[in-house]
Amino acid sequence: MSIASKTFADPRTTMPTPPCPAQPASARSAMTRSAMTRSAMNRSATGALTALAMLLLAGCATPPPASDPEAVAEFNQTNDPLEPTNRVFYAINDGVDVVLLRPIALAYRNAVPDQVRTGVHNVLTNLSTPVVLANDMMQGKPRRAGDTLMRFVVNSTAGVAGIFDVATDMGWPYHDSDFGMTLASWGVGEGPYLYLPVLGPSNPRDTVGYGVDIALDPLTWVGKGNNVDNLMYTRIGLSALDARASVLDDFDKIQQQALDPYATIRSVYRQYRRAKIRAAQDDNRATPPLWATQPQAAPVSR
Amino acid sequence: MQTRRTLLAAGLAGVLAAACTGTAAQAAVPDQAAAFIQKLLQDLTAIVNGPGSTAQKQAALQKIVDTSVDVNGVARFCLGRFWRQATAQQQKDYIALFRQVLMNNITGKVGEYSGVTFQMGRAQSRDEGIAVSSIVTRPGNAPNSVDWIVATEGGQPKIIDVIAEGTSLRLTQRSDYSSFLSRNNGNVQALIDALHRQTG
Numbered sequence: 001m002s003i004a005s006k007t008f009a010d011p012r013t014t015m016p017t018p019p020c021p022a023q024p025a026s027a028r029s030a031m032t033r034s035a036m037t038r039s040a041m042n043r044s045a046t047g048a049l050t051a052l053a054m055l056l057l058a059g060c061a062t063p064p065p066a067s068d069p070e071a072v073a074e075f076n077q078t079n080d081p082l083e084p085t086n087r088v089f090y091a092i093n094d095g096v097d098v099v100l101l102r103p104i105a106l107a108y109r110n111a112v113p114d115q116v117r118t119g120v121h122n123v124l125t126n127l128s129t130p131v132v133l134a135n136d137m138m139q140g141k142p143r144r145a146g147d148t149l150m151r152f153v154v155n156s157t158a159g160v161a162g163i164f165d166v167a168t169d170m171g172w173p174y175h176d177s178d179f180g181m182t183l184a185s186w187g188v189g190e191g192p193y194l195y196l197p198v199l200g201p202s203n204p205r206d207t208v209g210y211g212v213d214i215a216l217d218p219l220t221w222v223g224k225g226n227n228v229d230n231l232m233y234t235r236i237g238l239s240a241l242d243a244r245a246s247v248l249d250d251f252d253k254i255q256q257q258a259l260d261p262y263a264t265i266r267s268v269y270r271q272y273r274r275a276k277i278r279a280a281q282d283d284n285r286a287t288p289p290l291w292a293t294q295p296q297a298a299p300v301s302r
Numbered sequence: 303m304q305t306r307r308t309l310l311a312a313g314l315a316g317v318l319a320a321a322c323t324g325t326a327a328q329a330a331v332p333d334q335a336a337a338f339i340q341k342l343l344q345d346l347t348a349i350v351n352g353p354g355s356t357a358q359k360q361a362a363l364q365k366i367v368d369t370s371v372d373v374n375g376v377a378r379f380c381l382g383r384f385w386r387q388a389t390a391q392q393q394k395d396y397i398a399l400f401r402q403v404l405m406n407n408i409t410g411k412v413g414e415y416s417g418v419t420f421q422m423g424r425a426q427s428r429d430e431g432i433a434v435s436s437i438v439t440r441p442g443n444a445p446n447s448v449d450w451i452v453a454t455e456g457g458q459p460k461i462i463d464v465i466a467e468g469t470s471l472r473l474t475q476r477s478d479y480s481s482f483l484s485r486n487n488g489n490v491q492a493l494i495d496a497l498h499r500q501t502g
Binding site: 263 | 403442467468469481482484493500
């Protein structure tokens, strides 16, 4: 990515003229520190520090001139004030993806039979049910919470520890839910776009949600010790693999067809999140007892 | 993780990367729009699942796209505010290239769509036209919800947008072009050159 190479090639020349309004104070102090202790420090470490500080300092997108109202409107709608920084992280993630994640995901898809991969996916989905349930409840969606609870009960037992998704066929289809959506249902706005290292597209609301979801997960708090840790890392690794493998074709398509994949992913992420939040908020099915007349099934929302 | 998974499934978008609108499009009647989409999906599935060589299927798909998608309107929408900055010749070049890219994207992987099935959903009025819902299922993939936005263009119902898993294809395409143009000083010729390279 050109931004990345520009930032790293010669940090001194990329110093932004106006200081970034969103500039974190820590970035400034890191910068000063690295400048003061330069002589004492290993040269490459200083370089890395300076690059990082520059990265944070240079993180501000330049708004278009006020004389071009259409461009200004577009800039505000894009709402990506940290775009230069975001693009650097995008470039890094993309690089890691090309040499590491994508090849592993391809190998996984080619080497492991479909049924096994589906089973792995179902187990992982089942393990995440407690978090989904908690968020359904916090969003005040009893019917969705009921669906999630029944899925957990049925799939953990009849579905053999979650390997088979029998609940969907019994009328309890899967839906996703997370604390970012819960915050949205409480009226919290998404905020500016963020592209995070490792995690990818996000925004302040969904980033907070991600952290809260980890804290909400009972498995986060299960015991200690090597076995537990190993199982935990296995789960994280498999989740990443499962997620990456499931989007192989779609992601390849974006990379091939988009002129600016970064901007396309930004747009897709936003639209997708908004649609999901809307679907959850519009799901106002009643919760009558089994012997009463059942309301019509809600539109499929995953 | 599920988020990312489905998110990018939405990017499947590329599949039927149709749809952007003209401004003068009139709203169609929901029933008509639903009938139009149902016929279209029947034709599409008949082609991709039917006999015939890849080339024959591609030709048939191309014909359907030309008759049922408002390609010019979509192209114009996707260029957004840069449309007026383009010269007449650039507008002409751009539309031709846009159509070519769209066709390549839709017909390029026709083989992958065999076995595809669909279920019709409801049709309802929206600001931009009639939204006809459907569930499209490819073998070995989770079902995708796809909304077809239909408007009346010159007395004919035409598709002006496709919304896959909540992601509008024309909006996504427009943000791609607009970001590309912003990074190329708003030079429409740079976009045309890039599209030239894409179509080979």
